[in-house]
Amino acid sequence: MKILLSNDDGYRAQGLSALRAAIEPLGSVTVVAPDRNRSGASNSLTLDVPLRAWRYDEHAYFVNGTPTDCVHLAISGLFDFDHDLVVSGVNDGANLGDDVLYSGTVAAAMEGRFLGLSAVAVSLCVEPGSPRNFEAAARVAAELVKRLAQRPLDSSVILNVNVPDLPNGQLRGLRVTRLGNRHRSEPVVRAQDPRGREVFWVGSAGAGQDAGPGTDFHAIAEGFVSITPLQIDLTRHASIPDTERWLRDEAPAP
Numbered sequence: 001m002k003i004l005l006s007n008d009d010g011y012r013a014q015g016l017s018a019l020r021a022a023i024e025p026l027g028s029v030t031v032v033a034p035d036r037n038r039s040g041a042s043n044s045l046t047l048d049v050p051l052r053a054w055r056y057d058e059h060a061y062f063v064n065g066t067p068t069d070c071v072h073l074a075i076s077g078l079f080d081f082d083h084d085l086v087v088s089g090v091n092d093g094a095n096l097g098d099d100v101l102y103s104g105t106v107a108a109a110m111e112g113r114f115l116g117l118s119a120v121a122v123s124l125c126v127e128p129g130s131p132r133n134f135e136a137a138a139r140v141a142a143e144l145v146k147r148l149a150q151r152p153l154d155s156s157v158i159l160n161v162n163v164p165d166l167p168n169g170q171l172r173g174l175r176v177t178r179l180g181n182r183h184r185s186e187p188v189v190r191a192q193d194p195r196g197r198e199v200f201w202v203g204s205a206g207a208g209q210d211a212g213p214g215t216d217f218h219a220i221a222e223g224f225v226s227i228t229p230l231q232i233d234l235t236r237h238a239s240i241p242d243t244e245r246w247l248r249d250e251a252p253a254p
Contacts, residue, residue, distance in 0.1 A: 006086065009038075023087060025142075042103065042104065083117060087121075095160060133168070157229045158232070
């Protein structure tokens with residue numbers, strides 16, 4: 001099995017190193033990751049400048065682009081062989097609920113799925129001062145990769161995996177969950193640059209709002225690994241008839 005690893009924290013990230021160590025016994029592993037932290041890049045592709053890939057280790061490369069760029073490049077021409085699976089992470093922070101819309105970690109997995117491969121995104125739910133158990137999260141990822149090799153999931157499924165920041169022996173198990181959602185984010189933070197000009201920092205993400213039983217937020221709070229199946233199709237299929245009726249009933253007169 002040929003496995004492609006990527007992330008959004010950059011090729012030097014601790015989570016990627018832990019993931020690589022855990023996954024390498026399972027197959028032929030290639031790493032293609034951004035040259036720097038690209039958290040929050042979502043599904044963006046770099047179209048205005050050329051991409052470059054530099055080898056920094058045997059079977060490992062960094063790219064001057066986004067996580068989506070990295071996976072797209074790796075699958076669409078950088079190599080003369082095909083991969084079977086994309087694993088993205090281990091992200092330095094949670095990707096719960098609304099986070100998946102912004103996450104470069106999830107976007108890397110999504111690009112792999114979009115290009116026809118099985119895909120997993122793995123994140124460690126760190127908190128200020130928590131111990132940062134990347135190795136435990138990487139072991140969870142390795143177990144899921146083994147399961148996927150033995151019993152592949154439906155071709156449309158992306159697994160979004162969030163792991164509590166606990167040692168491996170303290171994780172309470174695995175739960176399949178749905179995405180919850182967060183309260184509105186904190187307001188932007190006003191500041192000044194060294195020349196006294198006003199600048200803004202994006203505010204912190206909001207706390208869980210829809211965070212009850214069955215959600216990814218609830219599983220993490222209870223000490224369980226959250227596994228949420230995602231899909232690329234964002235169509236709200238159930239609303240198509242209502243939208244058609246709305247257009248017929250409310251259409252302005254010519």
